[in-house]
Amino acid sequence: MILDGSALSQKKKLNYVKRVKYLTEKLGRAPSLHVVLVGEDPASQVYVGHKEKLCIATAVTSKLHKLDSKTTKEELKSLILKLNNDSNVDGLLVQLPLPESLKGFDPLMYIDPRKDVDGLSPMNMGLMIKGEAFAEPCTPKGIIELLREHSIELEGLKACVIGRSETVGWPMAWMLTRENATVTVCHSKTKNLKDSLKSFDLVVAAAGRPEFVSAADLKEGAIVVDVGIHRGKDAKLVGDFNPEGSEEKNLSYSPVPGGVGPMTVSTLLENLFSLIESKLDCK
Ligand code: NAP
Numbered sequence: 001m002i003l004d005g006s007a008l009s010q011k012k013k014l015n016y017v018k019r020v021k022y023l024t025e026k027l028g029r030a031p032s033l034h035v036v037l038v039g040e041d042p043a044s045q046v047y048v049g050h051k052e053k054l055c056i057a058t059a060v061t062s063k064l065h066k067l068d069s070k071t072t073k074e075e076l077k078s079l080i081l082k083l084n085n086d087s088n089v090d091g092l093l094v095q096l097p098l099p100e101s102l103k104g105f106d107p108l109m110y111i112d113p114r115k116d117v118d119g120l121s122p123m124n125m126g127l128m129i130k131g132e133a134f135a136e137p138c139t140p141k142g143i144i145e146l147l148r149e150h151s152i153e154l155e156g157l158k159a160c161v162i163g164r165s166e167t168v169g170w171p172m173a174w175m176l177t178r179e180n181a182t183v184t185v186c187h188s189k190t191k192n193l194k195d196s197l198k199s200f201d202l203v204v205a206a207a208g209r210p211e212f213v214s215a216a217d218l219k220e221g222a223i224v225v226d227v228g229i230h231r232g233k234d235a236k237l238v239g240d241f242n243p244e245g246s247e248e249k250n251l252s253y254s255p256v257p258g259g260v261g262p263m264t265v266s267t268l269l270e271n272l273f274s275l276i277e278s279k280l281d282c283k
Contacts, residue, residue: 001150003225003254005142008149009262016058016269023276024059031276032061033091033117033269034083036107038076039069039099043229048095050265058269073105084112090279091117091272096167114279117271120167128171131178134278135271140172142263143204143225144179146254152202152223154179160197162186162213162240163206168227172204205240215245224253227260 024030033055037048048064055062065079076094083089092115094107108116113123119135127133147154159181163169173185181202186193188207197203197217205213206227218224228240239256246253254260 001252003146003150003223003252003259005146005254005260005263006258008146009266012266012270013054013058016266016273019273020059023273023280026280027090027276029088030059030061031090031272032063032088033093033272034063034065034089036065036067036076036079036083036092036094038067038071038094038102041097041099044095044097050261051268054265054269060269060272069099069101071102073102076102076105076107077110080107080110084110084115089115090276091115093118093268114275117268117275118167119171119271125166125171128174134275136175137167137171138267138271139168139227139260139264140175141271142267143172143227143254143260144175145267146260146263147223147225150252152252154181154202157181157201158199159183159202159204160186160200161204161206162193163204163208163227165206168206169204172206176202176204203241207240209240210238211240211242213241215243215249215251218249218251221250222252224251225260226254226256229256229261 020031035048035051037044052062083092092111108121111121113121113134116124116135119133119137124133124135128136154176159176161169161173161183164185164187173183176183194217198219202223203213204225204227208228210230210232224241226239226241230238232238237257241253243253
């Protein structure tokens with residue numbers, strides 16, 4: 001089975017138009033998403049482009065703050081604080097990674113958790129454990145939804161998350177645990193990782209290594225969620241999983257492109273709507 005994130009996100013888009021209309025009436029203006037992009041990283045520019053495109057398609061105001069790679073920590077911090085205090089800004093994100101020159105500066109420490117559409121600020125990460133986050137990290141949240149849409153029962157599954165990043169691996173492991181899967185987290189220091197993969201029902205491949213996992217590494221009927229995105233040979237996009245041989249092993253997997261990527265972007269928009277709804281509830 002193909003875990004088709006493109007189809008699901010297209011289906012969800014229909015509902016967004018209605019939701020945006022409702023929120024626009026309540027706010028007296030369109031919902032707004034502000035994105036800060038520092039430097040010229042090509043992949044970041046592509047991701048930001050996808051977010052802008054979905055905003056335009058759903059009548060959300062999207063504002064890009066493009067800063068050059070010479071931007072200082074103080075300048076970036078001051079822009080974040082200014083946007084935090086602007087009542088016309090509903091959602092705010094700083095596209096990661098930041099250029100080398102900003103090494104050691106963590107923008108997530110400054111974003112208002114009530115505007116943190118990525119759900120990655122320390123406060124939201126902490127509140128997630130309590131089930132009370134204003135927003136939860138988009139990629140893992142979108143993955144849980146993709147699995148649900150395909151009627152995959154997570155309770156009792158033996159799951160392996162490859163990668164322990166703050167944005168993907170860790171929150172993914174937490175969300176799968178919350179769904180009553182039994183989770184093993186692997187990373188670059190894990191020994192004999194490939195040999196152990198056959199014992200898992202579900203593998204989330206988020207190592208950021210092109211075609212790191214192959215069908216031969218997995219057990220019959222396993223489910224693979226492929227988070228990685230890489231520009232492979234002939235400029236073709238590939239993931240962390242090479243799907244060759246999946247049919248013979250009856251594997252279910254999310255394709256690259258068209259799997260996790262579109263779910264991440266649609267979850268971002270849903271986080272924006274939830275942030276606005278909780279703001280309106282508080283009024
Ligand atoms: P990251 O911060 O670089 O983290 C990679 C993780 O993988 C680290 O925990 C690292 O272990 C682990 N790892 C690296 N090599 C490994 C190996 N050989 N064996 C086992 N584990 C290994 O990356 P990320 O931000 O989590 O993103 C991962 C991938 O997903 C990237 O390709 C990224 O572009 C993609 N991504 C896609 C989406 C989407 O919407 N589709 C969203 C976010 C990210 P250590 O901790 O030991 O270093």
